[in-house]
Amino acid sequence: MKLARLLAVLVKELRQLRRDRLTFGMIVGIPTLQLLLFGFAINLDVRHLPAAVLDEANTWRSRELVAELRSSQVLDFRHHLAVPQQIDELMRRGEIGAAVVIPRDFERRLEQPGEPAWQVVVDGSDQSVQAAVRQLASFPLASLDPVRGTRAVASVQIVNLYNPERRAPINTVPGLIGVILTMTMVVFTAMAIVRERERGNMEMLIATPLSPFELTIGKVLPYVGIGLIQVSLILILGIVVFDVPIRGSLLDVYIAALAYISAALALGILVSTLASTQFQAMQMAFFLFLPQILLSGFMFPYDGMPRAAQWLAEIFPLTHFLRLIRGIMLRGAGIGELWPSLAALAAFILIVLAFALRRFRKRLD
Amino acid sequence: MAGDPARNDPDPVAGETGDAAPVIVARGLTKRFGAVVAVDHLDLTVRRAEVYGFLGPNGCGKSTTIRLLCGLLEASEGSVTVLGHELPRAAEAVKRRIGYMTQRFSLYEDLSVSENLHFFATVQGLSAAKARVRISELVERYDLGELRRRLAGTMSGGQRQRLALATAVLHEPELLLLDEPTSAVDPQSRRDFWDALFDLAQSGTTMLVSTHYMDEAERCHRLAILDRGRLVADGTPEELMAALPGSTLRVSTATPRRVQQWLARQPHVIGVAQIGSSLRVLTDRAEGGVAWLSPQLNDAGFQALVEPAPANLEDVFVATTRQRARDRA
Numbered sequence: 001m002k003l004a005r006l007l008a009v010l011v012k013e014l015r016q017l018r019r020d021r022l023t024f025g026m027i028v029g030i031p032t033l034q035l036l037l038f039g040f041a042i043n044l045d046v047r048h049l050p051a052a053v054l055d056e057a058n059t060w061r062s063r064e065l066v067a068e069l070r071s072s073q074v075l076d077f078r079h080h081l082a083v084p085q086q087i088d089e090l091m092r093r094g095e096i097g098a099a100v101v102i103p104r105d106f107e108r109r110l111e112q113p114g115e116p117a118w119q120v121v122v123d124g125s126d127q128s129v130q131a132a133v134r135q136l137a138s139f140p141l142a143s144l145d146p147v148r149g150t151r152a153v154a155s156v157q158i159v160n161l162y163n164p165e166r167r168a169p170i171n172t173v174p175g176l177i178g179v180i181l182t183m184t185m186v187v188f189t190a191m192a193i194v195r196e197r198e199r200g201n202m203e204m205l206i207a208t209p210l211s212p213f214e215l216t217i218g219k220v221l222p223y224v225g226i227g228l229i230q231v232s233l234i235l236i237l238g239i240v241v242f243d244v245p246i247r248g249s250l251l252d253v254y255i256a257a258l259a260y261i262s263a264a265l266a267l268g269i270l271v272s273t274l275a276s277t278q279f280q281a282m283q284m285a286f287f288l289f290l291p292q293i294l295l296s297g298f299m300f301p302y303d304g305m306p307r308a309a310q311w312l313a314e315i316f317p318l319t320h321f322l323r324l325i326r327g328i329m330l331r332g333a334g335i336g337e338l339w340p341s342l343a344a345l346a347a348f349i350l351i352v353l354a355f356a357l358r359r360f361r362k363r364l365d
Numbered sequence: 366m367a368g369d370p371a372r373n374d375p376d377p378v379a380g381e382t383g384d385a386a387p388v389i390v391a392r393g394l395t396k397r398f399g400a401v402v403a404v405d406h407l408d409l410t411v412r413r414a415e416v417y418g419f420l421g422p423n424g425c426g427k428s429t430t431i432r433l434l435c436g437l438l439e440a441s442e443g444s445v446t447v448l449g450h451e452l453p454r455a456a457e458a459v460k461r462r463i464g465y466m467t468q469r470f471s472l473y474e475d476l477s478v479s480e481n482l483h484f485f486a487t488v489q490g491l492s493a494a495k496a497r498v499r500i501s502e503l504v505e506r507y508d509l510g511e512l513r514r515r516l517a518g519t520m521s522g523g524q525r526q527r528l529a530l531a532t533a534v535l536h537e538p539e540l541l542l543l544d545e546p547t548s549a550v551d552p553q554s555r556r557d558f559w560d561a562l563f564d565l566a567q568s569g570t571t572m573l574v575s576t577h578y579m580d581e582a583e584r585c586h587r588l589a590i591l592d593r594g595r596l597v598a599d600g601t602p603e604e605l606m607a608a609l610p611g612s613t614l615r616v617s618t619a620t621p622r623r624v625q626q627w628l629a630r631q632p633h634v635i636g637v638a639q640i641g642s643s644l645r646v647l648t649d650r651a652e653g654g655v656a657w658l659s660p661q662l663n664d665a666g667f668q669a670l671v672e673p674a675p676a677n678l679e680d681v682f683v684a685t686t687r688q689r690a691r692d693r694a
Contacts, residue, residue: 012480207463
């Protein structure tokens with residue numbers, strides 16, 4: 001290996017990147033767009049959700065509760081119901097996303113802590129609605145405070161109609177770092193290398209003393225920088241727009257990101273050795289992207305998956321990255337405590353890179 | 366044509382040493398892609414400072430042979446020695462000493478002339494100081510001075526070829542392999558390009574050039590004619606023309622199209638081509654062509670004047686490639 005050659009490839013790649021407006025736009029555009037789209041879709045701050053109220057108690061306390069719920073602006077009571085059956089009907093037709101049920105013995109239940117005093121029926125098929133109501137329910141309401149000083153949070157029961165599995169939405173933004181890096185890093189590197197082949201540059205390159213290592217590493221190094229820029233962009237947007245916490249150290253976040261970027265780049269290099277056109281590279285990247293999204297724990301909780309799916313998920317780098325980044329950002333864990341995930345990423349990088357570089361032949365056949 | 370004392374030497378063997386050793390020796394070189402035989406038991410000897418031409422129609426195996434010689438493809442059969450190194454084992458050692466100009470423009474279109482040259486200079490292992498000297502020398506020689514800042518993708522065919530040649534010779538390779546270097550270039554640029562090649566040959570560079578232009582083939586020191594992966598003839602252009610098995614006749618007539626159609630059906634006629642208002646007829650009869658063809662044309666009711674014509678390389682090409690097609694049929 002000669003450092004001068006590796007640097008020459010790196011400089012060349014940066015020059016080409018600077019002239020490639022489309023890729024340049026995607027570097028910034030994809031994370032911004034993805035984060036805003038995903039971010040708002042999972043936004044907890046749902047307002048004016050169409051709702052119904054079934055007040056069977058009809059006491060001053062129950063009316064106060066309804067008034068307070070209305071003033072929160074989360075629920076917009078459009079229907080006042082008389083019988084419980086109406087809830088089902090309205091919800092099935094999609095006219096309401098939630099219904100507040102106050103039972104006849106509301107007053108008595110309030111006196112007995114531990115027993116839910118009222119009920120919110122929620123359309124669980126809609127994640128954002130569910131999350132919103134859930135948050136509303138954990139709000140201490142003054143009207144439910146019969147004895148001053150005690151909070152009545154526990155006195156509400158939430159019945160989740162269509163989706164018993166609930167998801168913590170705050171997990172999404174740290175997870176999005178992984179998803180966006182998977183999308184962009186694998187595709188960018190695979191395409192950058194395959195482009196050389198497609199445009200005919202590779203035939204010239206492999207007729208020179210340039211080694212596969214110098215070529216691939218020189219080519220992907222700029223993308224490490226680009227990946228870190230993307231991470232920063234997501235973090236800034238996540239903090240400013242969505243108020244996502246970083247409870248652990250920022251350095252740990254970047255170490256985890258760097259490890260994951262390397263893993264994604266290694267995967268991109270592997271894809272580039274299998275694809276002969278940029279279109280194929282794109283298809284393969286997408287093929288690798290989907291199972292990672294589905295099985296890594298980004299979409300569905302890892303613990304809820306069948307054993308076989310869990311084993312499969314262990315192969316994917318995104319699974320390990322999600323554990324790292326959620327641990328650091330949400331639980332405030334140090335990267336040292338999460339070493340098994342970091343080790344798994346390191347092993348993935350080494351194996352995939354070794355395999356890809358072995359596959360990279362300086363020949364055309 | 367430069368005189369080459371070793372020209373008639375039948376078969377120098379691989380492993381010779383010194384300046385007399387051939388630069389390329391291939392024996393029984395074969396390349397198959399699945400069921401397709403792209404190169405079929407090719408024997409080839411190229412000597413130092415020679416401009417060796419590869420002439421053949423598209424798909425005859427020229428590019429595949431050049432790629433085999435660069436070490437970009439591995440032979441299915443046979444042996445190749447390039448610059449004393451045996452392929453494919455010593456492919457990397459060979460790559461350091463050869464220059465390769467691909468058929469398709471393979472430099473970076475989104476980099477400027479100077480960026481391309483600097484990139485490949487470093488890749489070829491030139492130090493920064495040496496690269497600067499060498500690049501300014503080549504920019505001067507190949508008239509790229511005013512184009513230094515231009516992106517390669519915005520240049521004309523001739524300009525691109527000059528840049529590609531400059532890039533291929535950055536590291537002063539001993540052997541230069543050029544795959545149809547002038548296919549997208551105007552006639553004046555082609556001439557200039559070939560002058561540049563002879564300058565390189567003068568300074569001791571060996572060149573293997575593939576082409577399908579007869580005038581270019583005629584300028585080579587030696588020439589191989591390839592047809593469907595086989596070497597059907599090789600030698601100096603003069604030798605090849607002298608060895609033409611048949612003869613060439615010029616037929617002047619008022620109705621060239623009809624005569625051509627009739628001639629094409631006759632035995633002993635290998636090829637007929639209309640040149641202006643007369644026809645050029647290639648026969649496999651070595652002697653007495655005029656006495657043979659003239660009465661036949663008269664009998665068929667054509668008014669025509671038949672004269673002998675000097676053979677050219679195109680005749681050799683047509684004769685050798687057609688002959689084989691007939692043998693096969």
